[in-house]
Amino acid sequence: MTTLRAVGDRAVIVDCADLEAVLALHAALAASPPDGVIDLVPAARTVLVTFDPSILAGDRVAGWIRSTPPVRPGALGDAGDALVLDVEYSGEDLGEVASLLSLTEREVVDLHTASVWRVAFVGFAPGFGYLVTDSTRLAVPRRSSPRTSVPAGAVGLAGEYTGVYPRSSPGGWQLIGRTDAPLWNADASPPALLTPGRVVCFREAS
Incomplete structure (x- = not known):
């Protein structure tokens, strides 16, 4: 299970098991961000979520992250709109x-x-x-x-x-x-x- 940590009152960092988990979580969060989320910043083992606390409280951000099931990115065999x-x-x-x-x-x-x-x-x-x-x-x-x-x-x-x-x-x-x-x-x-x-x-x- 991922671990969430507050970064001040305007961000939450999510610790992920590996890069695959990062990609899956980032894809899911990017698909349905609530009002107040400013940015999603993936890294090799984490996803940073920044938000406007005047619109969205930190506990609601954490609840949104925990309730959003990861979306495994599709296989990269099809270049599509690359x-x-x-x-x-x-x-x-x-x-x-x-x-x-x-x-x-x-x-x-x-x-x-x-x-x-x-x-x-x-x-x-x-x-x-x-x-x-x-x-x-x-x-x-x-x-x-x-x-x-x-x-x-x-x-x-x-x-x-x-x-x-x-x-x-x-x-x-x-x-x-x-x-x-x-x-x-x-x-x-x-x-x-x-x-x-x-x-x-x-x-x-x-």
Whole structure:
């Protein structure tokens, strides 16, 4: 069973057993938020629920969370209305990733583009999404020595996740490619292109 903890008088954090439980709870809460709920913020093992206490009391928020049955997100086999990101697969770590997985570079690219991904949560930097897929075949460790600067648009792998750097920053993910997609625009609504729950497909740029 999940554990709820108050975070001041404007938020509740829900501790979940694993990422699958996070995805299930976030999907259920996002489907029917009551008036007064401001935001739902999933992470690797938690969901933060922020609310306006002048509209919705904390005990009612807790009751809503406890009474909402989790909704298991559907299998990711169908791309449907997925966001498509074009990627040039020439990342500095593509060869290393292929070696770690006992695959050719071509097979790594084919696996990455054939997979359908979902944004599990966001963090690290504005616009940076942690994407997961149903397959574990592309799971690789982070680099033993992080880079001091990773260029904006770099597509990487780390653990069970794939991600795209929205701006230049330090980072330790295994870089396999690059996209020109604008991942963060402070003037847009929402400002992040990758938001929790969004389905994403990667396409090899011609």
